[in-house]
Amino acid sequence: MKKYLLSIAVLLMGTTVLTSCDDDDDDNVNPPHVTCPVDVNLGVYVVNSGNQSGQIDGGLTYLNAETWASEKDVFAKANGRSLGITANDGIVYGTKLYIAVTGENTIEVMDNSTLKSLKQINTVNAIGEGKGNQPRHFAAGNGCIYVSTFAGYVAAIDTATYEVVKTYPTTPETENVNKVYPEGMAVNGNTLYVANSSYGNGQFPSIGKIDLTTGNVTLFTDELINNPNAVYASGNDLYVLDYGKYDASWNQVGAGVKKISGGKVSDVVPATNMAVAGTKIYTYNAPYTTPATVPSYSVYDMTTGKTAEFIAADSNDAPFSAAAISADPIRGYVYIASYIKNEDTGYPDYKANGYLNVYDLNGKLVKTCPTGVGPTAIIQNTTVVYE
Numbered sequence: 001m002k003k004y005l006l007s008i009a010v011l012l013m014g015t016t017v018l019t020s021c022d023d024d025d026d027d028n029v030n031p032p033h034v035t036c037p038v039d040v041n042l043g044v045y046v047v048n049s050g051n052q053s054g055q056i057d058g059g060l061t062y063l064n065a066e067t068w069a070s071e072k073d074v075f076a077k078a079n080g081r082s083l084g085i086t087a088n089d090g091i092v093y094g095t096k097l098y099i100a101v102t103g104e105n106t107i108e109v110m111d112n113s114t115l116k117s118l119k120q121i122n123t124v125n126a127i128g129e130g131k132g133n134q135p136r137h138f139a140a141g142n143g144c145i146y147v148s149t150f151a152g153y154v155a156a157i158d159t160a161t162y163e164v165v166k167t168y169p170t171t172p173e174t175e176n177v178n179k180v181y182p183e184g185m186a187v188n189g190n191t192l193y194v195a196n197s198s199y200g201n202g203q204f205p206s207i208g209k210i211d212l213t214t215g216n217v218t219l220f221t222d223e224l225i226n227n228p229n230a231v232y233a234s235g236n237d238l239y240v241l242d243y244g245k246y247d248a249s250w251n252q253v254g255a256g257v258k259k260i261s262g263g264k265v266s267d268v269v270p271a272t273n274m275a276v277a278g279t280k281i282y283t284y285n286a287p288y289t290t291p292a293t294v295p296s297y298s299v300y301d302m303t304t305g306k307t308a309e310f311i312a313a314d315s316n317d318a319p320f321s322a323a324a325i326s327a328d329p330i331r332g333y334v335y336i337a338s339y340i341k342n343e344d345t346g347y348p349d350y351k352a353n354g355y356l357n358v359y360d361l362n363g364k365l366v367k368t369c370p371t372g373v374g375p376t377a378i379i380q381n382t383t384v385v386y387e
Contacts, residue, residue: 058087
């Protein structure tokens with residue numbers, strides 16, 4: 001993120017000259033006129049999906065990481081309308097915030113400072129009938145945002161013109177393009193990795209590798225990759241969140257983070273969601289099982305290969321029913337969104353407002369704030385300033 005934001009900033013600065021901010025200058029002191037890019041995390045957005053069966057629209061909650069002030073429905077307040085049904089994911093890139101609303105086939109583009117809508121992109125119209133249906137997740141780089149769709153495609157959208165500049169199938173087998181259900185993505189240079197989930201049906205799970213220069217698509221498959229949902233690139237290695245399978249009794253089995261290194265897959269840690277910050281992967285594991293599995297919370301170090309407990313499962317500070325996770329390496333916080341408990345049934349209440357827990361890197365609860373209905377994604381509001 002920092003690299004791309006810095007590139008944009010340099011272009012906007014015209015002929016301004018930046019002096020090096022390296023620490024190995026004489027006396028380790030920068031002259032007064034030197035400006036240095038610094039990553040700053042302003043807070044987090046929580047994307048709330050709403051509840052389709054309950055006719056509850058999705059919304060956006062904001063938590064300020066400096067003051068801990070939170071506010072619900074910030075998109076609706078800024079624009080006088082809701083996001084619509086089933087908001088699913090979002091990303092901050094440059095000065096804009098993008099939200100994918102799966103149930104509406106739209107991408108909302110907002111000014112990240114005011115949250116005023118700059119553009120509502122209808123993905124079916126922009127990407128094409130049969131290609132733009134049900135936008136899901138984002139990645140960003142090279143002046144574009146990339147959005148995956150359940151139609152089996154990824155579209156590159158120019159952030160200045162909002163035009164679709166390229167569309168890629170996420171599988172080279174075109175007869176299977178509507179069966180792969182791409183979810184999360186990761187940009188690594190000129191390569192885009194895509195988690196082809198196959199929607200848990202076990203037919204075509206894979207990691208798609210798209211060459212953004214040529215458009216060529218290759219697939220990585222393995223018997224340990226059953227239902228990939230998210231992917232993270234670390235050097236030459238990939239870390240994949242896999243939802244696993246469902247047995248005859250509809251128990252979720254085999255969910256976890258998998259590592260792909262040198263073409264080989266290994267299990268890292270059991271998990272149903274993950275967030276990456278620096279060299280750490282923060283996870284929670286709450287598979288759907290009967291009887292219910294006691295959730296666990298872990299942190300995995302990619303450099304040492306070791307896993308440690310992050311939050312004790314029996315802690316009073318653990319979420320009731322975790323629904324999303326994100327990590328901020330700048331301020332040193334981990335955010336976990338949760339459903340509340342329905343006091344009548346004892347189960348998660350999918351039609352009530354949820355909440356967001358903020359933890360420090362030792363797993364200590366720092367703050368709790370309310371969210372909207374169906375918290376489903378947490379977006380780090382990170383930018384670059386010059387000091």
